[in-house]
Amino acid sequence: MTSESTSPPVVPPLHSPKSPVWPTFPFHREGSRVWERGGVPPRDLPSPLPTKRTRTYSATARASAGPVFKGVCKQFSRSQGHGFITPENGSEDIFVHVSDIEGEYVPVEGDEVTYKMCPIPPKNQKFQAVEVVLTQLAPHTPHETWSGQVVGS
Incomplete structure (x- = not known):
């Protein structure tokens, strides 16, 4: 009796020359709408920060009844829709969302607010x-105004 070990034959994985070797989710198949768009559309995740639209009425009422503070715009990104204000008293910078800015101008560094x-x-x-x-x-x-017109220099 010989002690030859028999192992199962090695079978290469099946794949089509038109599809990737490693499948991804959802499976990209030629001719599918996902394939034609070039990927999976990003999901619209809710923002973790309350905006003017999503803030509760009670939070809005408390803020409106609160004191008015002064500060200077540290930075603001119109494309990202937010920025930061440095308070006049020198405390930690305050976050500001685009929906909470009133007036016709986009804030820039150095604007007093x-x-x-x-x-x-x-x-x-x-x-x-x-x-x-x-x-x-x-x-x-x-x-710059919110409509895109540049004013002053």
Whole structure:
């Protein structure tokens, strides 16, 4: 009796020359709508930050009844829709969402602003600026209106 071990034959994985070797989810097949679009569309995930639209009435009422603070725009990205304000008292920078800016100009670094504060859920430990009004535009800086027109230089 010989002790030859018999192992099963090695079979290469099946794949079509038109499809990738490693399948992905959803499976991209030639001719499918996913294949033609070039990928899977990103899912619309809800923003974790409350905007003017998603803020509760009670949070809006509390913020409106609160004191008005002064600060300077540290930075604002129109494409990302948010920025930060440096408070006049020198405390930690305050987040500001595009939906909370009132007026016709997009804030730029150095603009003086007034704002009220609203806590950010779920822990309500940090705050965001609401009812933001540009009180003094930064001198010698071009400003853009929300419609895209550049004013000043």
